[in-house]
Amino acid sequence: MKDINEDIKWAQINKDVLRSMENPRRGYWIALIACVAMIACAVAAEIYQYQYGMGTANLNWPHMWDLYIATFIFWIGMSHSGTLLSAILHIIHADWRKPIYRFAEAMTTFSLMTAGLFPMIHLGRVWNLYWVLPYVTDRGIWPNFRSPLVWDAFAISTYLTSSAIFLFIGMIPDLAICRDNARGWRKKLYTALSLGWRGDDRQWRNFRRTYLVMACFLIPLAVSVHSIVSSDFAMSIMPGWHITTFPPYFVAGALYSGCAAIITLFVLLRYFFRFEEYMTISVLEKTCKLTFAIAMVWTYLNLIEFASVWYGHDVPSKEVLMDKFVGPYAPYFWVMIFCGSVMPFAFAFRKLRRHIPSMFVLSIILNLGMWLERWMIVTPTLSLGYHPIAFDTMWPSMIQWAIVFGSFGWFGMLFLVFVKVFPSVSMYEVKEMVYHRRGLAGKDPDAVLHSRTGSDDRPSSSSSGGGGSPGGGTPAPGLEGA
């Protein structure tokens, strides 16, 4: 089975992708409205909580953190897949990523924007949020550089900036194609964003270099971000949090939930925008295999964590572990183990891997498991600390659930607006992929370029810089992809 139909014409690629920005299926609009409604729920809940205090969320002593922090970790985790697909797979030349990396990168940026909201929602006095930043004042007051929460602020803002820049840089050649084909406000937008891209040799060279440098920069950043988020827990003294394997465990969990989310969005985009030609079953299958591998790594790290606590003979840690197994939160814990470690074995069956509805459902189940995992990291430790008088079981209130629910709407809305306004399949990279797959790399590039029109007998004297032809009369799309 081929990853992509090699005989697809380059003009056809442009046409298909540009069409996606105009007339999606009705499902798109339904999804968008649903997302906005979800945001409305969350905003109402947040206004109520802001007005009356954090107690409305059912937070109490000792449950000072709950779903907000758990969901924060979940969204940070989600953001890792984009970097995995676009940076790591770019560097190892896995070219099947090309039709799907653009939306994965967008997912990175938007899930970080969602994650960033949670520390604010959870703060008691959110209006003083900027105090965690090391701004310079005459009063000489600095944040506490020993606190993992300050590291968080640095790590997340760095990662958000870099991933947004990376997303933008990767889009420049495609934005030029859009510019050449758009009218009205879109024309103005794309003209500004494409930064005068003409697709000439020098631009391509600089572009390639910048993209590679950004990719190399992002990989360590992605790993460090989730390690730092894990140190919110690992740096503390509490049993169940103070665990050395947390950084790799968090990173594996992050890649896992991110990959599962890619499958979900893959199916949705394929349906909404009729991308059957590009987001092929074969690419889906490869993503599924990748997810399966990461799921197994995550399972392994989970077992390591249990084993090291079990043999560590630290009594409170052991109690917290046992409480996870049999305590009040045990049902959620076992659902998490089932969703996260047992369900991925469905990927082992070729038939299921190639069956889109099953993969859609499965990916959502996996992410449910990963969300539960984060909750099971935060809450059982708080319910069982060191001091027996403070042992307590707490269930989150509707305020918390509404805000968590609404965060999915917020992410969904950002994502859906993005895929409508910007090309969600990378045109130039798909062209590259098709080009390489044709096995024509050794042939005369001019001949290959002109074969797109179906007439191979055109004179080969024309230059290859026609994509953004200054006259604008003949917006020959697709030449940027050379």
Add this chain to the structure above:
Amino acid sequence: MSLQNVLTNWSQYRKTHEDGGFYDYEHMWGMSVDLNKCTGCNACSVACYAENNLAVVGKEKFDKGQGMHWMRVERYWDEPDLAAGESTEFSEHGGSFLPMMCQQCNAATCEPVCPVAATYHTPDGLNAQVYNRCIGSRYCSNNCPYRLRYFNFYSYYESSWPEPLNMQLNPDLSVRDKGVMEKCTFCVQRIRVAKDTASRENQALVDGDITPACVQTCPTKALVFGDLINTESKLSKLWASHEVELGKTEQHKKNKEKRGYRVFEELNTDPCVMYLERVKEV
């Protein structure tokens, strides 16, 4: 604001923080709690509510775990010694009481995790909480093994002190708004007053000048407050007589009969509160 100013600030910050906020302590306020003497009457807790403007949250919220008892008397019940089939209803439960206030740890776990340094160590050896600086991330409470930090989950002005009860608020310290963490301060307002009075009168601070509200109220004198740096203080002598020392994760006692211990000292929090074990009649 000049660059020079900023650099000076920064270098000052670096100088005072390179050892994790360690000072040459002027005082090291500490306490001792004799569990043999404690009757569990809760007078200390009530005194604390009155002295420190603690919000009275009401039954419902207290039950939810949103209470603000800086000084809490914990009750632990022994397993009743029952014959088979005997009802537990009227059986004798040996109750023991553990009054817990902020342990003012010298290696406090709450301090390094605060993102804005709202909680820090003062040269008095106190673990201070700056309400104005607190942004309410609540990490400190999560990281306190004793769970002795309380969060203002709501605004309590109207509900806690309806007119004219607001007239009885202690003017020496603030009422905290929602979104702020708070905890026992060893009645820092009284410490300040005593120190200021002493310096105004050009006299040194004498042992016994300062009495926190709980210590003042305790009817059985189970609580003792004092300066651990001053070796002549009553408290220091008490610590020495029970062979309990600061800065250790385990006390190696020559006389095993001595009852002194510190709660969770094996976690290396180095608390400044010593408890004297309860001796039960057999």
